[in-house]
């Protein structure tokens with residue numbers, strides 16, 4: 395299984411990078427997991443609604459360019475469906491069973507994901523109604539993917 399995590403902007407915080415690298419290292423035993431960073435759109439602090447739309451669309455085009463037509467896309471979105479860790483594990487297990495070998499998780503930039511990216515996604519996954527910073531979201535996501543692998547292998551981790 396090839397899992398890519400597509401994110402917007404460079405990861406700046408060292409403490410997040412260390413945590414993410416640790417989970418990527420642990421996951422290398424289970425699957426190929428890579429993080430793909432697309433450039434964020436430079437924009438001033440205050441933007442009009444149409445400028446915000448433009449930023450999301452430009453970042454969205456860069457995300458879409460990284461997706462192969464046969465990739466199963468899971469977009470992280472606050473308004474998406476919430477799942478337990480066991481349900482996420484089951485999703486990954488079923489995708490593997492049905493021969494879906496390319497899976498992409500997509501995390502939006504500070505303004506979120508464009509409609510085009512949300513429409514391209516096969517499912518929208520919510521981690522709660524709360525808004526997380528996109529860089530922190532990466533760490534939370536890699537831990538949950540790692541947890542899913544452990545659950546699917548029946549290994550002692552999911553407490």
Ligand SMILES: C[S@@+](CC[C@H](N)C(=O)[O-])C[C@H]1O[C@@H](n2cnc3c(N)ncnc32)[C@H](O)[C@@H]1O
Pocket residue numbers: 469470471472500501502503504505506507519520521522523524525526527528531
């Ligand atoms: C700072 S948030 C964007 C906030 C933006 N107002 C929105 O509604 O999408 C950046 C990205 O992190 C991810 N994210 C943040 N909180 C999330 C949550 N509770 N569930 C799923 N994804 C989340 C989403 O991919 C989002 O596009």
